[in-house]
Amino acid sequence: GENVEQHPSTLSVQEGDSAVIKCTYSDSASNYFPWYKQELGKRPQLIIDIRSNVGEKKDQRIAVTLNKTAKHFSLHITETQPEDSAVYFCAARLFTGGGNKLTFGTGTQLKVEL
């Protein structure tokens, strides 16, 4: 089955700096890669996603890049703000006959310091 590794497990940056979180996946057939943000005590919220036929996607301060050859994808947050502090999860989905199983990375605790 699919396996997703995520690094780093914790990340501390100064407000205004950039943050990068990296994930690798094992199954080359995976075709959909979402990123979720989970604040303490709240549900995971989808913040950006990318499909396997796209190399990069950007939404304001957030961008995701995908390297299918190397089987890794990354989340980039620019001009970080205190409200960006949360746990971020990457995930990969293997499309098998419409199946909707997401395999998650272990999460990155991002702390944006003033």
Add this chain to the structure above:
Amino acid sequence: KAGVTQTPRYLIKTRGQQVTLSCSPISGHRSVSWYQQTPGQGLQFLFEYFSETQRNKGNFPGRFSGRQFSNSRSEMNVSTLELGDSALYLCASSFPGTGERTEAFFGQGTRLTVV
């Protein structure tokens, strides 16, 4: 549009008991997936239901089961509870359920504590 609703929000159960959790998906969503979230294991996939049929299953023991009703609402049942079952149980719904793109939206979860 209402989001994914899970009930109850909190549960405390004793070892050996069973528990049923409920998930109402976003209107029009037909796929419902369940995940177990623990500090040590992260988000682990339990199973997915689509059109009242289990379409995918994770690596959990048979004590974990589920079902989906014709209105797409789903229930998850855990029998013979163990201390290790203490976790946040999240469900996620998706539309249209088939196809290449399926954004999953999560409910707020049910916090289960087994004592």
